[in-house]
Amino acid sequence: MTVEVRPLGDKCNIKCRYCYQEGIRTAGNVPTRYDLDAIMATLDRLAEPFSLFGGEIMMTRRPDLERLMQLGFDRHGGVGMQTNGTLIEERDIELFRKYRVRIGISIDGPGPLNDARWAGSLPATRRATARIEAVIETLCREGMPPNVIVTLNRMNAAPERLGVLCEWIRFLGSLGVRKLRLHLLEQDETEGGEGLALTAQENLAALRRLRRLEQELPSVQFDIFAEMAAMLRGDDARTSCVFHACDPYATRAVVGVESDGRLGNCGRTNKDGVTHLRAGREAFERQLSLYRTPQAEGGCQGCRFFLACKGNCPGTAIGGDWRMRSVDCPVWFGLFEDIETELQAKGETAISRSERRSDLEAKMIAAWSIGDNPTLHSLIEQVDAP
Amino acid sequence: MTSAWLTWPRPPLAATPREPVVAKAATQRISFSGPQARSLWQPRLERLRHVALAIEFEKVRQGRIPATLVWTDYDGVDALTEQARAIGLDAKPVKASLGYAADWPPEASIDEPKRLLDYAFLIGARPLDASIAEPAADGLAQAAMRFGYPACCARSWANDLRHGGSDPLASLLARDDKAAMPAHVALAVLGLGPLRHAPCSADCLASREGSRAFLDLGRELGFVEEMAWLEEIADWAVDASLVNGIAEITTATFRCTWLSDEGAARARPLRRAVMRPEKRKAAPGEPADSANILTEFGNGFEAAGFESPFAMRSRFSTVVWEQTAALRRATSAVHVGCREGLLLELIAQTKSKLKLYGTEEDAAAAEAARRRLGASLPVLGGAGLEALAALARLVPEGLDLAFVDPKQLGGRDALAAVRAIAKTVIVIGTDRSLHRFKDMNAYAAAMGLALLPGRAARVSAALSPANDRLH
Ligand code: SF4
Numbered sequence: 001m002t003v004e005v006r007p008l009g010d011k012c013n014i015k016c017r018y019c020y021q022e023g024i025r026t027a028g029n030v031p032t033r034y035d036l037d038a039i040m041a042t043l044d045r046l047a048e049p050f051s052l053f054g055g056e057i058m059m060t061r062r063p064d065l066e067r068l069m070q071l072g073f074d075r076h077g078g079v080g081m082q083t084n085g086t087l088i089e090e091r092d093i094e095l096f097r098k099y100r101v102r103i104g105i106s107i108d109g110p111g112p113l114n115d116a117r118w119a120g121s122l123p124a125t126r127r128a129t130a131r132i133e134a135v136i137e138t139l140c141r142e143g144m145p146p147n148v149i150v151t152l153n154r155m156n157a158a159p160e161r162l163g164v165l166c167e168w169i170r171f172l173g174s175l176g177v178r179k180l181r182l183h184l185l186e187q188d189e190t191e192g193g194e195g196l197a198l199t200a201q202e203n204l205a206a207l208r209r210l211r212r213l214e215q216e217l218p219s220v221q222f223d224i225f226a227e228m229a230a231m232l233r234g235d236d237a238r239t240s241c242v243f244h245a246c247d248p249y250a251t252r253a254v255v256g257v258e259s260d261g262r263l264g265n266c267g268r269t270n271k272d273g274v275t276h277l278r279a280g281r282e283a284f285e286r287q288l289s290l291y292r293t294p295q296a297e298g299g300c301q302g303c304r305f306f307l308a309c310k311g312n313c314p315g316t317a318i319g320g321d322w323r324m325r326s327v328d329c330p331v332w333f334g335l336f337e338d339i340e341t342e343l344q345a346k347g348e349t350a351i352s353r354s355e356r357r358s359d360l361e362a363k364m365i366a367a368w369s370i371g372d373n374p375t376l377h378s379l380i381e382q383v384d385a386p
Numbered sequence: 387m388t389s390a391w392l393t394w395p396r397p398p399l400a401a402t403p404r405e406p407v408v409a410k411a412a413t414q415r416i417s418f419s420g421p422q423a424r425s426l427w428q429p430r431l432e433r434l435r436h437v438a439l440a441i442e443f444e445k446v447r448q449g450r451i452p453a454t455l456v457w458t459d460y461d462g463v464d465a466l467t468e469q470a471r472a473i474g475l476d477a478k479p480v481k482a483s484l485g486y487a488a489d490w491p492p493e494a495s496i497d498e499p500k501r502l503l504d505y506a507f508l509i510g511a512r513p514l515d516a517s518i519a520e521p522a523a524d525g526l527a528q529a530a531m532r533f534g535y536p537a538c539c540a541r542s543w544a545n546d547l548r549h550g551g552s553d554p555l556a557s558l559l560a561r562d563d564k565a566a567m568p569a570h571v572a573l574a575v576l577g578l579g580p581l582r583h584a585p586c587s588a589d590c591l592a593s594r595e596g597s598r599a600f601l602d603l604g605r606e607l608g609f610v611e612e613m614a615w616l617e618e619i620a621d622w623a624v625d626a627s628l629v630n631g632i633a634e635i636t637t638a639t640f641r642c643t644w645l646s647d648e649g650a651a652r653a654r655p656l657r658r659a660v661m662r663p664e665k666r667k668a669a670p671g672e673p674a675d676s677a678n679i680l681t682e683f684g685n686g687f688e689a690a691g692f693e694s695p696f697a698m699r700s701r702f703s704t705v706v707w708e709q710t711a712a713l714r715r716a717t718s719a720v721h722v723g724c725r726e727g728l729l730l731e732l733i734a735q736t737k738s739k740l741k742l743y744g745t746e747e748d749a750a751a752a753e754a755a756r757r758r759l760g761a762s763l764p765v766l767g768g769a770g771l772e773a774l775a776a777l778a779r780l781v782p783e784g785l786d787l788a789f790v791d792p793k794q795l796g797g798r799d800a801l802a803a804v805r806a807i808a809k810t811v812i813v814i815g816t817d818r819s820l821h822r823f824k825d826m827n828a829y830a831a832a833m834g835l836a837l838l839p840g841r842a843a844r845v846s847a848a849l850s851p852a853n854d855r856l857h
């Protein structure tokens with residue numbers, strides 16, 4: 001479970017044209033104050049490692065931020081932080097070191113490649129981008145290389161720009177960045193985001209190229225490819241939320257600690273400007289429905305990758321309706337096929353080609369029907385047991 | 387109080403016991419729109435659940451309906467039968483359904499399966515014939531009428547049941563996804579009343595009458611405040627939809643969802659579009675191609691001492707970031723040996739009011755810098771000392787900052803000239819110099835310079851005023 005601390009909710013100093021939180025901000029549902037003691041009490045109760053999140057976490061008052069970092073360090077030996085990097089200053093570097101802050105920075109590329117992360121005007125956007133680039137280099141030089149989160153879109157991964165993106169990633173590797181998380185642009189968010197999304201074919205082509213790049217750069221890892229391979233092997237212990245039958249009413253993989261200390265859901269499924277509180281119970285209507293719904297109607301019926309993919313993130317569902325499968329289905333399907341072929345070539349059996357697939361699917365469906373969400377790994381062990 | 391819950395609709399019942407699943411799911415899957423909504427309405431909904439049970443029992447006791455159906459978990463069975471008996475009614479188990487794993491008591495085990503089930507009890511006057519809730523297919527409409535259904539709704543529900551229907555709201559939504567759904571119809575699924583039967587349509591007048599009768603009886607029984615809440619709920623705007631068999635109801639206070647047995651219906655794409663708040667417009671943008679981008683990054687990276695255009699851009703960005711405070715205080719600056727002007731451009735983005743100058747010996751690079759920076763930012767050509775002399779003439783009052791790579795300066799005289807013009811000299815570490823000397827201090831020392839103290843990992847630093855021995 002990822003615990004995301006969000007003292008200022010979705011408040012952010014820049015307004016990326018495609019950000020999934022833009023609906024909340026436009027609706028004016030952003031807290032202006034927070035209750036640090038309540039937040040810390042909730043974190044105490046949860047007793048889980050946590051990440052400082054937002055909106056933009058660096059808009060939090062520094063003394064309060066330091067208290068949160070200290071709590072993470074004292075209880076869990078460190079704390080994660082997800083930031084756009086534009087508000088990091090030199091004095092923050094020592095805080096990061098002192099409290100072992102593991103930083104994730106969102107940037108789509110250098111200079112114009114990052115223009116979709118819009119800061120209000122072109123000069124402001126370019127200024128913000130330069131600051132992020134500076135922070136990445138500084139953190140690497142200080143021995144704290146950040147993870148970098150890149151959202152593929154027309155500005156950085158259109159066919160005529162993909163080469164530049166790859167070269168920049170190569171450069172990041174030379175700086176010391178080890179991990180990159182790739183996101184596909186959520187196609188249905190802000191109007192400003194319209195026209196920024198790549199087509200499914202372009203996304204797939206970009207991801208395939210990046211996958212080849214990963215094989216050329218042994219020191220850099222894109223987590224998505226390794227996770228997809230792990231899912232096809234039935235090893236889902238460490239894969240991310242999108243592969244774990246996410247319930248948008250009570251996202252298990254992501255729990256938000258909001259400005260007043262209450263628990264919130266992952267915001268990626270909030271399409272109407274409202275941050276709903278967690279429902280009293282987790283359930284798997286979406287996966288049960290996708291399994292039985294024909295693909296032509298937005299379901300996943302008959303897809304051999306269902307156990308691994310499960311229709312992917314509900315926040316990326318077709319038409320913004322969490323009940324449908326991911327709009328990025330063709331991309332996932334294509335990549336799963338590539339990885340499946342490679343596993344088979346290496347003599348490994350991908351779960352999608354396994355004789356046990358239908359048995360495993362039946363077991364998973366039965367479990368979801370009564371509100372249980374076992375790991376794939378545990379089901380495989382059950383099926384394999386004599 | 388019992389842990390029992392009233393389901394919707396009243397009998398006659400569907401063959402598959404969907405009632406516990408739907409009502410329980412809808413209740414447990416309520417997700418409030420915020421803390422205030424939750425603190426106000428969660429206790430109210432809980433209270434309404436109990437009040438609805440009391441009103442329904444009273445209807446049965448008064449003989450207005452022959453019986454009602456109530457679900458309970460295993461631990462609530464005794465309390466429920468006791469509650470019925472206390473008002474002279476009988477309670478008979480008619481169905482059982484496997485509950486939700488999350489609701490199972492921690493001590494329950496598969497060896498004692500009865501504790502994993504939910505049970506449906508028919509509550510009615512003695513002698514109670516359990517078959518009245520599940521009559522033969524040809525008697526469904528009559529049975530429905532006995533249970534308080536208006537004739538139109540009785541016919542419609544009987545028809546639904548005969549076709550394997552089990553979820554009246556889902557079937558209404560599947561039938562006509564464009565009809566506005568009144569709140570008392572959409573939220574009947576929660577088992578709180580006032581609508582207790584399955585209506586034939588969202589705007590059935592007879593069903594509205596039925597709801598009114600429920601509210602009246604509630605008030606007669608003294609539940610005045612609770613009935614006012616139900617009336618308030620009836621005025622809510624709701625958005626109800628069924629997509630691929632999943633029903634979802636959204637109000638301003640909460641949303642809830644459940645998986646229905648009803649088949650997949652058409653998606654309602656308009657729904658979201660209608661609810662979406664006004665969106666912010668962002669600036670348009672047309673991506674340039676790779677060649678233009680690389681030009682924008684700067685072609686002269688090798689001559690400037692960098693391994694790639696990305697390295698040069700990143701380093702210059704870092705220099706600007708490290709020198710934020712100095713730039714904030716300054717009113718003017720020069721980049722000596724500015725190549726194609728990238729550093730100056732980044733500085734201008736940070737502080738547009740700064741008066742900036744560049745010098746560059748290479749004529750082509752100087753020309754590229756002028757194109758990049760525009761006419762208002764002078765880039766002086768000519769050999770190093772010559773350009774610096776021209777700069778001194780151009781800015782006789784001097785400059786606040788000078789950015790230099792000592793390696794490119796070409797000697798002691800040039801450094802002296804820079805120092806004569808600028809109050810503070812900022813030394814920049816290029817890839818070439820940092821690879822060779824490891825860090826800024828070692829680099830400066832090798833050049834016979836001393837830097838003001840700072841982080842070991844920095845890539846730029848102000849020259850100490852005390853030292854000007856350039857090797
Ligand atoms: S909504 Fe998507 S991103 Fe959020 S927890 Fe679920 S799967 Fe993960």
Ligand code: SF4
Binds near residue numbers: 295299326329330332
């Ligand atoms: S690849 Fe597509 S069809 Fe298959 S499970 Fe994923 S989203 Fe569904």
